[in-house]
Amino acid sequence: MNGFASQIPSMALLGSGFTSEAGLRVLLSPLNSNVVLRTACCSIGIGLPVYSTFKAIENRDQDQQQKWLIYWAAFGSFSLVEVFTDKLISWFPLYYHAKFAFLVWLQLPTVDGAKQIYNNHLRPFLIRHQARMDQLVDGVYAEMVKVVRSHQGEIRFMRSMIVRILGSANEVTPPSQQQGEIPNSSPQLELSTAAIRDSESESDHEE
Secondary structure: OHHHHHHOHHHHHHOHHHHHHHHHHHHOOOOOOHHHHHHHHHHHHHHHHHHHHHHHHHOOOHHHHHHHHHHHHHHHHHHHHHHHHHHHHOOOOOHHHHHHHHHHHHHOOOOOHHHHHHHHHHHHHHHHOHHHHHHHHHHHHHHHHHHHHHOHHHHHHHHHHHHHHHHHHOOOOOOOOOOOOOOOOOHHHHHHHHHHHHHHHHHHHHO
């Protein structure tokens, strides 16, 4: 875990000893702590890689960019399989413990599990079926364009509604009157008061 922590800035700030202890506590936690394990899997599998990808893009580090692109390809493939198998095997004992360990293994720089999965399994499979995958992707995008074009009226209506809602929410409300402050008079009352004062001044001049 020390090498893994040094590769991720947020882990390095916490210290390698802390990350090692936290990882062991999660792996050795009781079986009924699925909520904690799911949170840990989400943090390790998504949260930290998102921030690491951000750092790689901002620093224009091509090696790190390639590393995290490979990770997201491996993680996406795993998530796609998990969608269909999670309901079947999630009730097995230590399932989330094994998932947490697998997500850590994908990112460990000493083993680089994501690269192993990509080079040994994912890349050969996609190269072998690349032509069919291209046709499938082109067909999906074509259907998406058709759906958008056929529902342009609804899309424009929803867009205008969202703009109106955001505009009404951004309107600035007038500040509340301070305690003890006399509220401002209405314009009609101010005009009538000014007229009374003018008539009084004219009567004083005539006298």
